[in-house]
Amino acid sequence: MTAPASQRLSSSTLAGLPGTVLRPAYDRDATRIGIVHLGVGAFHRAHQAVYVEDLLALDARWAICGVSLNSRDVREALQPQEGLYTLALLGETTQMRVIGSVREVLAAREQGDAVLARLSHPDVRLVTLTITEKGYCLKGEHLDLAHADIVRDLTTPRSPVSAVGYLVEGLRRRRDAGLPPYTVLSCDNLPDNGGKLRRAVLQFAERIDEELALWIAGHATFPRSMVDSITPATDDALRERVAQALGCADAWPVQRERYTQWVVEDAFCNGRPPLDRVGVTFSDEIAGYDKAKLRLLNAPHSALAYLGSLMNVETVAQAMATPVLASFVERLMRDSIAPNVAAPRGFDAQRYAGAILERFRNPAIQHRLLQIAWDGSQKIPVRLLGTITDALAAGRPIDRLCLPVAGWMQFVRRQANAGVALVDPLNDALVSVGAATTGYADADVRAFLSLESVFAPLSGDARFVAALRSAYAVLGDASPDAVEQALADA
Structure with a gap:
């Protein structure tokens, strides 16, 4: 009853x-x-x-x-x-x-x-x-x-x-x-x-x-x-x-x-x-757990937000139902981020990555990519640039890690040229940089790297600058087709 x-x-x-x-x-x-x-x-x-x-x-x-x-x-x-x-x-x-x-x-x-x-x-x-x-x-x-x-x-x-x-x-x-x-x-x-x-x-x-x-x-x-x-x-x-x-x-x-x-x-x-x-x-080791979450959960979230938005995908679950996005983010987590996480005792980074991927696929959670994309100037440094810094120090490749950073830059460029304000404390500076971009990797990357609060001190590392320039170039005009091809090759 x-x-x-x-x-x-x-x-x-x-x-x-x-x-x-x-x-x-x-x-x-x-x-x-x-x-x-x-x-x-x-x-x-x-x-x-x-x-x-x-x-x-x-x-x-x-x-x-x-x-x-x-x-x-x-x-x-x-x-x-x-x-x-x-x-x-x-x-x-x-x-x-x-x-x-x-x-x-x-x-x-x-x-x-x-x-x-x-x-x-x-x-x-x-x-x-x-x-x-x-x-x-x-x-x-x-x-x-x-x-x-x-x-x-x-x-x-x-x-x-x-x-x-x-x-x-x-x-x-x-x-x-x-x-x-x-x-x-x-x-x-x-x-x-x-x-x-x-x-x-x-x-x-x-x-x-x-x-x-x-x-x-x-x-x-x-x-x-x-x-x-x-x-x-x-x-x-x-x-x-x-x-x-x-x-x-x-x-x-x-x-x-x-x-x-x-x-x-x-x-x-x-x-x-x-x-x-x-x-x-x-x-x-709470700090270790915090960093693992920041890098293995929040960084892939941001990668899906910017690259998925460029492909006109609306939610995390939809992004994970898009094979090229799902495959890229799994490689990003398992092969590019996990090796750069100093895991706390008893913490299995690969198992944690698997659990996160399962969470991302949950169709009952309608987590909008444009919402995750908010405040990118504050999130990119702690979610992605720290991992890139550690990878460079360890002599590991950073090409795949630079792709979501370039995706954020292309996202800013697209929003600025469409006259859409960014939900970001650096909105004015980002819109100014984004609206002035030309589509040429050298000039555009140089303009974004002038945002010192985001990129310093990595902006002075020639290895990072070259990898970021390459990632930006491979995204081409940042159309869905161009992004899909770049992800398939990454």
Whole structure:
């Protein structure tokens, strides 16, 4: 028997869900909140909260209190559902799973006292964050002391609004109550995320209480982490699919690909949840995992974005269904990138490449190439030029690696000549260079290499300049036929 579609997902409707829908495999009433998560958005609920869902079947002490720092939308959607929501796992078939690990949702702007009470509760031993880089209020590597939220919180630290302010006030309350600190775990994709967050917290604490800063520095820990899973935004089409599958309404389901990865530095100060038993990798080589992802996942993504766009392909899955593109990107990954990845211990670059290729082929993920193409001037240096630098230092060939870089240049040229603005912080400079190109490799490559923020110091390496010029020339007029031939020969 299925629940009528007019009903809302809740504990009372769980038993009536179809047998094909997975549901919590533990007694929710027996769980205790041991994690506070700041930034309870779609990615958290599709990623970390799912690992915790599996964890609760093993250890009931790690349920989640989700905190929305700026909005009440998630609370309004999930509170009537007692925190329950649906995860749609996308693949050849879609698996629906009801997640119950989020036991409480708070809107900090209206429930600041409740957030601080939860942070200072003895059961809470871990605070996690997905607040995007902007939420850390950083300026470079340090806290932006001129940021409006930080200025406010330094004035009234007992009633914070920023993530850093909440962390520090929660830690202060724990110290004053004789409680150990919580571990603070950033799950945002920024380099050295734990290190950046630790510096920001200590810098804030030093401004209000030097002894508190010393206590935090000596007792609290801020592990680094790396997360990965493609999580398309929730839309009305997903809500309708979920309602059809469950027989009841879910105000805010989430969706993601089946692949997921979470790597965490093993540096916990107040008990470590046994996340390794549910698929999390504990490692002290987070930077190595970050670099492997950047080079073996993000770089091929960019290659498909620029070369595929020149061939008038719209999505990653469509690109992988185009034999010449799929074959090229596999050779790029396995033969040109993998040998230049200094892999962490136990990391198999070829196996990882195979998993990424399978993810790229997922027809249920409509990842648009033009969106991946955004911000190319910022992505090309870290995704491709670093690998080229390492390959040159090792005496390895770089011709194939230069082809997606030349593809980006041809893409910029095409967009500029068509009068289409680029989504890129260097839009004006790129449009100027792109509009002035002539189609002759020597002059065009020289013009692009003048963009020092992108190409320096490689722009002074004769080997790179020659290989890039050759790659640009082989793309010809960058028509679909020319690009296809260049890829077939690469």
